[in-house]
Amino acid sequence: MRSRRTVLLTALLASLVVGASLPEPTGGPPPGHGTQTQRGVVRSGTRALAGTEVTLLQAGDRPGAGARPLARARSGADGRFTLSYRPPRGADAVLYLTADAAPARDGRRRAAHPGKPVRPVRLVAMLGTGRPRGAVVLNERTTVAAGYAMAQFTQGGEVAGRSPGLQNAAAVSHNLADVTSGAAARMLATAPNGDRTSTLRAFNTLADILSGCTAGQTCGRLFELAGRPGGAAPRETFQATADIARAPGEHVAGLFALAARRDTYRPRLRTAPDAWTLALRYNGNGHELDGPGNVSFDAEGTAWIANNYRYDPDPRRSACGSRILSRLTPDGRDVPGSPYRGGGLYGVGFGTAIDPEGHVWAANFGFQGTGCPLDPDRLYRSVSEFGPHGRPLSPRTGWRRGNILQPQGVAADTGGNVWVANCGGRSVTRIPGGDARRARNIAPGGNRLVKPFGITVDTRGRAWVTGNGSDNVMLLSPQGRPVKSVAGGGIKRPMGVASDSRGNVWVANSGVVVAPCEGTTPAMVAEAVGDIVTRHVDASVTMVRPDGTTPARPFVNDGLFLPWGIAVDGADTVWVANFGGHRLANLCGARTSACPRGLRTGDPISPSGTGYTSDGLERSTAVQIDPSGNVWLTNNWRNVPVQTNPGGHEMVVFVGLAAPVRTPLLGPPRSL
Secondary structure, three states: OOOHHHHHHHHHHHHOOOOOEOOOOOOOOOOOOOOEEEEEEEEEOOEEOOOOEEEEEEOEOOOOOOOEEEEEEEOOOOOEEEEEEOOOOOOOOOEEEEEEEOOOOOOOOEEEEOOEEEOOEEEEEEEEOOOOOOOEEEOHHHHHHHHHHOHHHEEOOEEEOOOOHHHHHHHHHOOOEEOOOOEEOHHHHOOOOHHHOOHHHHHHHHHHHHHHHHOOOOHHHHHHHHOOOOOOOOOOHHHHHHHHHHOOOOOHHHHHHHOOOOOOOOOOOOOOOOOOOOEEEEOOOOOOOOOEEEEEEOOOOOEEEEEOEOOOOOOOOOOOEOOEEEEEOOOOOEOOOOOEEOOOOOOOOOOEEEOOOOOEEEEEOOOOOOOOOOOHHHOOOEEEEEOOOOOEOOOOOOEOOOOOOOEEEEEEOOOOOEEEEEOOOOEEEEEHHHOHHHOEEEOOOOOOOOOEEEEEEOOOOOEEEEEOOOOEEEEEOOOOOEEEEEOOOOOOOEEEEEEOOOOOEEEEEOOOOOOOOOOOOHHHHHHHHOOHHHOOOOOEEEEEOOOOOOOOOOEOOOOOOOEEEEEEOOOOOEEEEEOOOOEEEEEOOOOHHHOOOOOOOOOEOOOOOOOEEOOOOOEOOOEEEOOOOOEEEEOOEOOOOOOOOOEOOOEEEEOOOOOOEOOOOOOOOOEO
């Protein structure tokens, strides 16, 4: 009988033959589990890549945990490989493939330091969770898809992170690339994406940038440009992609130049973008979203979306209020059984929130056009409540106690209390413990709070509500007692408000009267907005400290254009949705250590002259961050709104751009 050493040596020598499998790595599942097979091919464009080291890995289940190899092989002369492995026990295990190679013009291994060889070309395909896929392709497209979707979970070329963000991100990667063919995914290649936005062209251009390194032409320059300011340069193409995804505004022109001589993937960009972001449009079943006003995420990361108007593809027909609550999977499809109806839902505006029990709250502002059958005096005096699976819990008329009047912003806190900003009532309604039968109204009195619009809860359980008509932010105690009115610091016609993990709150200053508290028809809203959507008017962001003081001046940059919604991510950086300018702004928050080196609180992280632009964006009212670090915005109005039905029909999602947030959001963000 041969010794164990002889058996292992024989297997190792066999692995040096192209196409043979390496010994299965140690640490796999215990004996008794059946083996499975994964086949595939490694390519750059149409060219097969022979001799690449292909590894099947299980992503780590927490930040810093190493990915676990399950099997290894070498690709043959035709780029093909076969792997046999024992599947991990957990149904939520995330699997992915890597193919490591030296560039085409350099067959040698290059060592970053002695004893640790590095192959600068790493192509990746995310397999995700569930049953194994058929034959797969690893190429530059699948690598860009993996690098962007997993950007917040990738360090040192390995993937690790917590549930559900990690699993959801793997699913989102399949919206960018089809790993069974290596082509652009159907979601990316067809409407409402495809040739309707530039994202497909940007995606292919990024793949071309990587192909230059695969060909042995641009690796060094790519790694130099992809490195984050103040951070170490990446050593292989997958990490380089993730670094570009996290800092897409850096070295934009230089990276674009790397694709100048490449023409592997089409269609591609003809000129450099403002930033290397990838933004996807989601529209659910294609006939439900009309004027989406806001979005909230539950513990699983599914997106609950309320709409202003009933869906109608013809904007010339007068729109009545929406009676549905949409719910999308983390990768943008309808959750089975959704959208949901009932519970008094009608014409929701800016207000959606999810409480600790997973109950969804929507504020029935009562948006509707002329000629609708319902009595307008009964429309805007309620909130609706739904269970975690979409069953309406409020009555047919909604919950009405607490003098609710034209409600807009809604927030929930860790105690289960729900806070409602009554835009038409100069008051806030507090629903203790989520028991709507005990709701009570809080009215500071006089002109202390006029047109309350946005509301958030800070680290102490205190509520902060913006007064769009009184140019202030009102602070309420955890029990709802008015404590302080904060003005100054550039607060002017404030809209959205968000809290950070340090007790600060951040205010989006629209600079104009835009809260439609006196009218609910599209024409009345348009009259309030006027022509300000075509120009900057005092657009800014104000930080309010926990004691109610503010910096002397607000934060201003050209990435702000009628700012409306605002959110804070898991690293305390600030995100702003704009009703004009087709742009998303990102500002350095109070935790400057999380910002690029040299930036101070309030400085723009996104390009200062434009923000992160997207031709997929229209007029956005809200922004929120999901557990995978994707940034979701509402296309609330169309670019050129027809006043009978101005509603947009999509959510716009910037992939992998922000630090993930644990959901549901119960006051300040918690990192995943």
